[in-house]
Every structure is written in structure tokens, then in C-alpha cells.
Amino acid sequence: MLDCMPEGPVEHTIGKINPAKTCQPIGAMYAALGIHNCLPHSHGSQGCCAYHRMHLARHFRDQVLASSSSFTEGASVFGGAANLKTAIRNIFEIYNPEIIAVHTTCLSETIGDDLPTIIKQSEIPEGKRVIHTNTPSYQGSHITGFSNMVRSMISYLAEATEPVKKEQVNILPGFVNPGDMREIKRILQEFGIPGIMLPDTTNVLDAPLTNRYSLYPEGGTTIAQIADTGNSKQTIALGSWASDAAGAMLLDKCKVPCVPLRTPIGLKATDDLIMTLHEKFSCEVPGSLAVERGQVVDTLIDTHFHYQGKKVVIFGDPDIVIPLTEFVLTMGMIPKYVLTGTPGARFETEIKHMLGEYQVEGSIVKAEGDLFQLHQWIKEEPVDLLIGTTYGKYIARAEDIPLVRVGFPILDRAVHPLMPIVGYRGCLRLIEMISNTLLDRRDRDVSDEDYELVM
């Protein structure tokens, strides 16, 4: 791996080398796991389903169940309708979920299976639900798939049934870890605002190990809750790539207004979430949150000399990378290369705007990039720190640059899905990770006379 980077600048214009994204269906599967008593279903070949389950299981270190239409050559020629109908019957018979969330694959999309019709023709037991979303793997990324599935949950299940909207908020958390969702729910609790999180993978993929194992964990948004999102007076969509589409659908279908915000990573994005809750629900900001914020500011001031002026690479999913870039700018670091594998030109616009605000020049920002390009840039001008997924570890080793693991997937470390990077507590955790990583590096590299007890 290490010796495989060609010398000097090389043109790379087509295909992906060491991709920084994956395909839509896995995002849809992850979103569907955040529905209570739901079995995600992959309408395609078995391999897709196996790969997604394995990848998610490696990141979350938890059981991921999903079924597959198990396409064969026949299904691929004659269409997958029969497979899906059989699958729906079998799933309700054996696994007995309350709801099946079907997503497509490149195979079933290319064949042109008409899912709404197939689902209508399927035998669905009384009281059970089947929803679907289209996730052609050749468009967008895993984030697009997540967004599509959440939007479908709304379009299938949300209902405006009450004459007056309820004093409750819909939180669309986006593609984040259950630890992050838990932290956002805690912030709501501190405010005392009732809320519905959709999807909600807490107690699904961070579920405690007890003496009782169940096929469907306790967590997940219930169908009743999803229906009730239509009665909420406000939606907050966190992360525009993953959540805006569902927010817009709620407005469109149920007339619930939506405030799109950045994923609350870093001081400013968290402030925005707190202020929005404060304004929209006319309630005071809890003292406990003010204390937490004060702790972040205190810590930033106490530690800024550990990281200020350091050049950093940030790569991963746009909804994570954008606020994270904003945060490292507030920390005084220099985002030298900022990259996402997900397509979308506005990623570049947003990041460049932020860099402009902080008068950072000479950075490279790229949407729909890959880690080969990133490696090339780093070879031309190195950086002090990488922040991104596990896939950064090859560059980290080749170039001897420390890596702070943030985002999806992280396959070589544990505990991270339970620990938030959002909210003020998330700020503290990020500062700790970044600061410690740089200090560990310094301790490793300095000569004996510069080896300090107090830093």
C-alpha cells in the first residue's frame, strides 16, 4: 500500500481510487434500523445485504439484521416482483417485524422493478406495514440513501391528524452515531421539550447487553411516533445532505415548518441548535447547558496553544465535515484539505465561504473526491493532523501523520459509536481527541531534553 503511491503529480480523472464514499443502500439500511421493530430489506442480490450488514456490524460492533430478496439469474431477467412478494410473506412469517423497510439496489433499479405496485400486490398481514425507498447505487452516496429512506418514512407514515400542532419538535439527526442521537435527546430533555427523533438508533445499535437478547431491540422510532411527526409544530433538520429532503417532505405533506441546521458539531453549530429550540419553543435555555458551553470556552482557551496554527485534513460525509471544519476554524486550526466522497457542489461553496470568513488561503476543497487525490495533495504539501474515517489510516502511516477517527466507518476502534461528537459535550470530546493526539505525537517525537512533564 505504502509504496503504491506513484511519485509526482499524476492525472486522475475517472473512476475512484480508495473511495471516500459508499453506495446508497447501506445508508437506507442504517436509517431503517432506527425504526422500532423494523426489518430492513434489501431488494437485490444477497451480496449487497451481506456487505451492508457486515460493514455496519464492524462499525457499531452490534448485531445488524436485514433480509434480502436473494436475486438469482431468473429474477434478474424476469424482474424481482415474485422475489419481493415471497420475501415479504416469509419475513412476516419468520421474523415477525411490525414493519419492513425495503430499499432497492443498482440491480433492481436497472431492471426497473416497480416497488409501489409490487408492495400493493403483496400479502401484508393486518396491522403490519411495508414501506420502500429507491436507492440506486449509481447516484449519490450512502448519505443519499439515508436521506431517501428518511424521506420515505415521512411520505409513507407521517400524518397531520390534529387540528392544532403539538408543542413538540421533530429532530432529524442525519447519519450520525447513536451516541450523538442520545446526546441530542438529552439536550431536548434539559430543555423539557417533547421531541420525536427520526430515525433513532439509540438502544438499537448502542443497546446495553443484558441477560435478555431480543431480535428487535428496544430502541427505534415507533410507527405511532413517525405518524405523529405530522402533528409537531416544528421540525429541525440536522445536516442538509441527510435531512433536508425529509424536512421538506414534512412541510409539504403535513405543513410542519422546518429549520435546516448544520449537524451540531462544534460550538457555533450547537449554539444554533440551542438558539433555535429557545426561539421556536419560547423557553429559557437551561442553566446546565450554559454551564456546558462555558466549559467548552474555558477548555478552548486553556488548550488553544496545543493545536492553534496546525494544518489539518478533514474528510468524510458532508454533514459531518462541514460543521467540523467550522469548529477547527474556531479552534484556530487551518483546514488545509477538505474532502467528501459524496457529490454536491454546494459542499465546496459552503466550506470555501467559511475559509474566507477566517481568511484561510491556499486550501483545497473537493466534493466527490477520493483518498487517492487527498494523498496526492498531502504528498505535495504535508499537514499535521488527519481527521476522518478509518480509511485515513493508510495515509496516516505512509506519511506519518496522526489520525483522529471521526465519522463513518470506523472499523479499527471501538466505543466511538457510543460517544457523542455533537453538542457541547461533543465539543469537549473533539478538543480532547485532537489535543491529545497532537500531544502524544509531540511526546513521541521530541528529544529527551524537550520531553516535558507539564504541557
Place this chain on the structure above:
Amino acid sequence: MEITGSIPSGGVCTPCLDERQNSVVTTGKTKTRIHCADDSLAGAVSQRACVYSGARVVLNPITDAAHLVHGPVGCASYTWDIRGSLSSGSGMYRNSFSTDLHERDIIFGGEKRLAACIDEIVRRYHPPAVFVYATCVVGIIGDDIIRVCREASERHGIDVIPVESSGFISGNKIIGYRAAAHALIRLITPKEGEVIPKTRRVNLLGEYNLGGEKWLIERYLREIGVEMNVACTGDSTVAALKQIPGGYLNLVQCTGSMHYVAKLLEEQYGTPSVDVNFFGAYNTAESLRAIARLYDEPGMTERAERLIERETTRIEPEIRYYRQKLEGKRAAIYVGGAFKALAIIRQLRELGVDIVFCGTQTGKQEDYEQIHGMLKPGSVIVDDANPAEIERFLVEKRVDIMAGGVKERVLAHKLGVGFVDHNHDRKECLAGYDGAVTFAREVFFTCCSPVWDSLRRQPDWEVADGT
């Protein structure tokens, strides 16, 4: 505190579909033969994968080749360096190349894009060969990857080899192994007029060097006087693989993936083959003896016996120590191929562990008959088990330890069952005598870890509602 599963025994929710009845047998009870070539049922939470997956794992360890996945990005992303095949040289195979097909390619065809990607890779990296894997969608849109590869091969003067591995062809990895076999044969077939001279060296087929096993086996063979030609495909290079026809003998280790290759090699080059298995002390000894017999060289059998004697004596105290700790524990095995299952059964038996449940994703009829013969009466054998079945038997059979892959690990842990990785996630060498000790230690660690006490001894408190 007893661990309970999610499925009520005898309740409304039966974990086994009627159609699956023939895929589960109990030793000593069931008369019928197991059904194992069946396709997975639509709607099953199968642990099985696809043709591409099978082909990829066989070819991926070819270290200096570029492995280009022709399809949307996912198939390349999920397989990027997930098999820890170790390399002593190039790291080329640890990069992930994808043609990253977009919607317009699906509509207008992906051939031009594929050709451009091959050109870029060859210009940049100058690999000795490029493998081009077809994925599901490529099979549907009808890209002629054979032609694109042939033309690229002529353009660049290197091997550009198509792997016909569209996922939907089958849910059975065996078909993928076959696609890989055809690609391998294509790679190693000598050019016209070229002759690969016969040697006295052996080829080791079906060894992927996940934990350095290839290197260990090479050392044993050298000690008894046999040189390894090439392993197929662990820690191999394109140039080394092209010497396969010069092998004197093919040792076939992973029977699932390589029997077919061995058969083709015998037909084309007259190379005989023998099944070997270097997992566990017993298997290692038997394999070394079999090789020595086939070579029929003076002194080789004696050298093999000396090695076996020395190593057996060396590891005996450690194995005895672990056996004392593990005697009577109950094990479940669920792995991809029957080769692996058989190897684990033998090793666990050497440690005094009872195997009460055994299943594979891709086992064949004769494999299951062999497994059947090795288990005590009352054990359960399942083909293509789904998690509900695995869960049911882990609970019903009061399993202490499970051997399997990544998807089984989390399930086992949830049920309070120890787990040992005998799959591609493992990092340790499990072959030979040292591997036997490592395996015993891993089984002991997970079976007898103090962490299970934390699960069993919960504080006796009243818990308020809330999550």
C-alpha cells in the same frame, strides 16, 4: 443468571421455515440427507454473500495486481482491504479501484469508462496484471468486459483479466470461486510457444495467508525437503502464479475454492493433487506425511516424522494446560466453507470441547456427510443458517463458545457466548503447531474471560422506566 433468546420455544414464531426443514439435520436422529445446494429463500436473513464476493476473496491476495471493480462504488468500498492477506512484497492489492459507475453509464453503457479506468491505472501504476470484476449491474446492462479487457491487454501488453462475477448469478460463493478459477487459469495459461518447465516444487492451492500461514507452511515443507512453487493466492505475485504449471504437485487446502482449479490444472498440465489441511496439530501431521508419501524420496518421511515429533512434544504442555481448562465446554461452528468447519471440529476436539452445532454457508453433500460422522449424536448440522436458527441453537444447545465470522460474533456476544474468529477478520496465524497453540489460547481467552462475570452478576436493583 440464564441468558434467554428472542424466540419463544414452541411459540408462534418458528425460526425455521417449512422450506428449510431439509437444511437442518440432527446427528443420530434425522434420516434424510441435508439439502445444501438450495438457493437462499427470498426474505431470509442469510449469512451468504454473492458471486462477486466469492471471486474477490480468491483473487484479492494477488499482491501486485490491480483489482478493478466495474460497477457502482459500493462493491469496491465494502471489499477494500477487508481480507487481511499478508504480503511480503507489494501492497498494490490493498488499494481499492472502482469504475464508480454513474447513472449515465447505466443508460449508455460503461465500457468506455472501464477502458479509461484501466488506461489510467496502467499508466499510473504499471501493474503486471489488472483483474476486472463484473458486478450485478454490469451483467444487466450487458457491458462486454471480455472485449474491453482483451483490447486493453493488447494496448498495454499486460494481462487484463475479466472476472465474470455478476452478483445475481448465484447467492453461493462457490460460483464466485469458479469465476475466480477461470480468471486464474486465464492468467497462468502460457503464451503460445512458451513452456513452463516442470520442477519438483509444490503449489499450495487455497492458502490465503491471512495470518502468515503460508510462510509457516513453507518453513515446514522446506524442513522436510520440499520447496514451495507458489501459494494460490496468498502472498502471490502475477509472475509467481504464472509458474503454477511447473509444479510437481498441487496441495489443495481450501477445498471449496480450489478443488476446481486443481481439477483444471490436472487436466491441462497433468499435475496431480492432494488435499491437505494445516489447521491443528493432527491435520498438520497427516498432511506432512501425505506429502512425503507422494514424493517418495529417501529420507523425507523420516524428516517429516522428526518434525512432527519435535513440534508435538514442544506444544504438548501448553495444549494440555488449555485442555484442562476447556474439557467439556460446548462449541458451535458456523463458517463459510466446509474445509474450515472440519478443521475447527478437529481442533476443538483436540481441546476436549464438544461440538454441538455446526453449519456452513457453502458446504457440499459429501462435506456434510463427513461432518456428520465426526460429531456426537444429538448435534445439529445446518446448511446456510439464518441468524434466527443460529440464535435458537446457541441457546438450546447451551453453547459456551462459537467459532465463526464477523456477523456471528455480535450475535454470539449478545447471547453471552464466547467467540473465536476463524475467518478473515482474524489476525493470528492459526496454522501448524504454533497455530494450534494460538487457537487454544484464543478459545480459552474467550471461553474463560472474566468479562462474562459482569454479564452474569447484575446488581439486584429496581430500575425506573426510561432509556
